[in-house]
Amino acid sequence: MSFVTMLEQISSGMLKTILIFILTLIFSLPLGWIIAFGRMSKNKIISGITGFFISVLRGTPLMLQLVVVFYGPYFLFKWSIGNWRFPAIIVGFSINYAAYFAEIYRSGISAIPVGQYEAAHILGYNKLQTFFKIILPQVIRIILPAVTNEVITLVKDTSLAFTLSYMEMFTITKQIASAQTTFMPFAIAGLFYYIFNLLISFVMRKLEKKLNYY
Amino acid sequence: MSEKTIYLEMNNIKKSFGDLQVLKDISLSVHEGEVLSIIGPSGSGKSTLLRIATMLETMDGGSIKYMGEEAVYVENGSLHYAKPQNLREIKKNFGLVFQNFNLFPHMSVMKNLTDAPIHVQKRNKDEVLSEAKELLRKMGLSDKEDYYPSQLSGGQQQRVAIARALALKPNVLFFDEPTSALDPELTGEVLKVIKRLAEENMTMVIVTHEMSFARNISDRIIFMDKGVIAIEGNPEEVFNSDNPRMQEFLGKLKHE
Ligand SMILES: Nc1ncnc2c1ncn2[C@@H]1O[C@H](COP(=O)(O)OP(=O)(O)OP(=O)(O)O)[C@@H](O)[C@H]1O
């Protein structure tokens, strides 16, 4: 196999890796808020169930969760799961990351002094205005470093999709490496993950700077 | 005084936290243009009373009226509020200045002042902006419009907080120890601003530990002790009272 072919194949996997990454963020970042609100709910049943859900997602391997999401429908309902591979990966990743984001959001919200809510209340802001105008902007600044950490971990975690033999970059890399008995694909893939994360760190640092106006 | 409109009326307010009875049947009223100071030892229930008046805290008994309109009352042990849209109108009657300012750290000084008038009261933006500038000028903060709260001294922050409350044009302004989070040298500038408001006949209810200030600006003073109003009267009556608790309180302050 020529170097160019190798590069082409790895690049096609790279696109899939990026797709997993982007879709996971698109779903898990908002879903995390829903879970966080469930966790903070005054209703003991809702917060209890959400808490349990979070602890299971954080306390079991993501690899295992991916397998469960993928094969679950077949074992439970005998559904055909032929086209389910890619959606299962996105669902598995999104739910898992949402659980982590939820805990980050929750810690950010609890860092806001109660006086901020009281001031907003006295000034006549309603609940939605208070959340979106007063609380959320402060929370985002607080949680940004923790979110950045998760996002960087996600770049690396995308490789876990190999568990379901999905042809993202890591799966392809492994295949080429064992077929051609060469180390080169790993070096290329490693370089890619590294550069991708450098880029993300750069963007997030810019964002942090931008939010550090006060 | 009696012919002036009653702005706030609180009747038979009772409040307990668990077994601790913090307010035992407190009644008071505040008239148009009046400055009422509330003094008393730590833990006597002053903040709780303000928090109930501003509806940040619920009560176990009693009723609160603003401008003659019932805002909240307790009947058969359960709390009743005015209808939501009435309550919203009633709440426009008062503002509150907190001990620790509670400015919004992510908003500039100007935005802190104008955001609620524009987005909550839906008032004309240009009008709100020019009024806010005028308020800042009165507070001696004209050059601080674009600053963020963290870039200001405590005294400046508290003056911004006062301006923010005034921007909503409340009828009654409450203060809960507005200077006790400040260094002594910054206390004066805030007290001066409040004194100026008193001269402009702003109706105010002020919880304070600044005795000479209270004596100086108040029309009426309430001395609270262990959840009851122990003395109420004009400054001379209250400070010259031979109530032993009052004497003890003043003595303690002198020795601090
Ligand atoms: N949310 C609460 N839960 C339980 N106890 C409370 C609560 N708020 C106040 N208390 C108690 O109620 C009593 C009165 O408190 P309050 O803050 O009204 O006193 P204060 O007169 O304002 O005192 P200070 O001069 O120290 O500010 C205190 O014993 C306080 O510990």
Ligand SMILES: [Mg+2]
């Ligand atoms: Mg207090």
